[in-house]
Amino acid sequence: MGDKYDYFKLLERARSKLPERVIRRERFEIPKADVIVEGRNTILRNFADIVSKLNRDQNHILQYLLRELGTAGVVDGRRAIFKRKLTGEEIDEKIDEYARIYVLCPECGRPDTVLVKEGRILMIECMACGAKRAISGKRVAKIQPRIDVRVGHEYDVLVEGVGGKGDGIAYIGDYTIFIPGVSRGSRVRVKIERISGKIAHGRVVR
Template sequence: MNTDSENYYDYDGLLKRAISQLPEEVFKDVRFEIPHAESFVEGNRTIIKNFRDIAKAINRDVQFFAKYVMKELGTAGDVEGQRLILQGKFGNYMINSKIKNFVEEYVLCPECGKPDTKIVKEGRIHFLKCMACGAMKPIKLI
């Protein structure tokens, strides 16, 4: 006996319908790699040549990203064109480790590990919201 209610609750049919409504990014199996900073020391300053490109690759605001890096390194600096100019001498390893920490805290989803996230504000709280799986994690702004 096949009734309308049995067809309505057909598991395979509901599953196919749910999968068809997911965004295409969920099914892409592209491995996300954190871009490496190209930096050099000039006098008493450290210059990251590809800073704006890194910010674009991780899909974050350049000023927000720069503020984090400067705070973590305990220094001042300015974004000029493509570059971030920092006061003081910092090694490439130290800069890349701070960028990696930023990506883990403010870019990658804590549930699915994908970089398809946005920072959204609800009330007075900021969240890292994943566009792939829908997870939300409260974050502290810098």
């Protein structure tokens, strides 16, 4: 009886020395958006912290947010800058959607996943439970190849949004393209006239 009692005491003592994450599953908590509005721009000051928690490519996350929020934007160091006024709640909602689609395992709910391409299909694979599923649905964002947009070159684009001044917004790789005189959903050929960072302005080639 004494030996059995000593065994359980030793077991409890050993268990008490284990890290908390070994005893209890760590909760997956994404940092809340820390935003400030400057003029017509919204600055997400903790974008880098959110990217680190999601463990995904920052450009993939940014392109998803820009498309879903219907605006243009760029990464500036550890911050993301959106070209219209947004609330933290609006950004949080889209980040949560991104996590549900691209980060959390659809089977076990854990965030221990990676994105893999099989042919033309984007898959989410879980390192915790081994599940592997295709990502599907209208909200799936494409992982864009890195493309250098150049002044004077022409590109075929899909207008995915409309900016505050009425210009159409399209995306080429990491670049956000502003195009006057077009509507959302239009497919046009655009000639790039000027570039500043990852923001470009172009006109439709008739």
